Amino acid sequence: MNTKSLRWIAATAFLLPAIFAHAAPMGFEGSWMAMGDVSENWREAWANYALTPRDAVGAGYVFMRSDDKTKERKLAEINYTRLLHRWNLPDAQANVWLFGSVGRMSGNDFSGSKAAYAPGVQFDYETTRVYLAATSRLYRAEGIKHDFNSVRAGFSFYKAEYDETQPWFVVEARRMQGLSDKLEITPMLRLINKNYFVEAGVNNSRQLRFNLMYIF
Amino acid sequence: MKRVYSVLIIIAALVSGSVSAATIKASVNGMVCAFCAQGIEKKLRANSATQDVYVSLENKVVAIALKPGQAMTDDTVKQVITDAGYAVTEIKHSEETLEAIRQAMKKK
Numbered sequence A: 001m002n003t004k005s006l007r008w009i010a011a012t013a014f015l016l017p018a019i020f021a022h023a024a025p026m027g028f029e030g031s032w033m034a035m036g037d038v039s040e041n042w043r044e045a046w047a048n049y050a051l052t053p054r055d056a057v058g059a060g061y062v063f064m065r066s067d068d069k070t071k072e073r074k075l076a077e078i079n080y081t082r083l084l085h086r087w088n089l090p091d092a093q094a095n096v097w098l099f100g101s102v103g104r105m106s107g108n109d110f111s112g113s114k115a116a117y118a119p120g121v122q123f124d125y126e127t128t129r130v131y132l133a134a135t136s137r138l139y140r141a142e143g144i145k146h147d148f149n150s151v152r153a154g155f156s157f158y159k160a161e162y163d164e165t166q167p168w169f170v171v172e173a174r175r176m177q178g179l180s181d182k183l184e185i186t187p188m189l190r191l192i193n194k195n196y197f198v199e200a201g202v203n204n205s206r207q208l209r210f211n212l213m214y215i216f
Numbered sequence B: 001m002k003r004v005y006s007v008l009i010i011i012a013a014l015v016s017g018s019v020s021a022a023t024i025k026a027s028v029n030g031m032v033c034a035f036c037a038q039g040i041e042k043k044l045r046a047n048s049a050t051q052d053v054y055v056s057l058e059n060k061v062v063a064i065a066l067k068p069g070q071a072m073t074d075d076t077v078k079q080v081i082t083d084a085g086y087a088v089t090e091i092k093h094s095e096e097t098l099e100a101i102r103q104a105m106k107k108k
Helices: A003-015 B002-016 B034-045 B074-083 B098-107
Strands: A032-039 A042-050 A055-065 A072-088 A093-107 A110-117 A120-126 A130-141 A144-156 A166-176 A184-192 A196-202 A208-215 B023-029 B050-056 B061-066 B087-094
Touching (some): A130 A166, A184 A208, A208 B034, B023 B074, B023 B098, B034 B050, B034 B074, B074 B087
Antiparallel strands (some): A032 A042, A042 A055, A055 A072, A072 A093, A093 A110, A120 A130, A144 A166, A166 A184, A184 A196, A196 A208, B050 B061
């Protein structure tokens, strides 16, 4: 990997605000994956490197804001992703993923920053026509308990071959305890290609949302 | 004498587990997403014996065209696909070209 590629990865990780609970959260062994999830109150970006077919390490940044925009959290983290188990079925794949991260969290209602950690788990099931996922992450620091839960379900409009772009309709419901009492529901159009994964939608607060994943 | 050489070549191929067929066709479970399966193609293309790779999600097949005179063992094919996160259920060797396999898959 050359210097130009590394610069691109760093730029993607930190300039593209964004999430995580989508598809496989790591690439194949020896690959870099960059991800971003951007919406008005949630921006997350991170990149990881797959050390083995089941383990990846990386770094990320999360910005979270309450619905009334009065409370903010910023988390810079290093993270570890583990594919705990995969079921490769004739017409489907299912996975259990574990996440762990440590970092520093800052906010606009306290001074300085606090040591933070965020363990999580994800289960997903996918065929060429159906996608289901459930994710839970616990964002914790001293005096802070922001538990994040999301579920996703979607279907593809038609089957597509490996070299074709496949459009999907996906709906996500997510909630962040301590920051938002509102259940955020976002219907999205997803495009999957062998080179990229993008999603765009509008949530129930009429805010735009955009997700991107790319493997190097 | 020619017959002896032929027998020796066949035995050597069997013992090493490699076959210099033009194309290797692997049936693979779990391939449902092009974005996630790209690792299979990239890893196989990185092998020096590989000339071209064809992946069909619909037919659950990964086909590998080998460079002339090159061979790839079943174990190598299985290892690459397993490391990419998928399960190989069957491996076949064929003299068909990759293009012929591609066309046959599209007609299915």
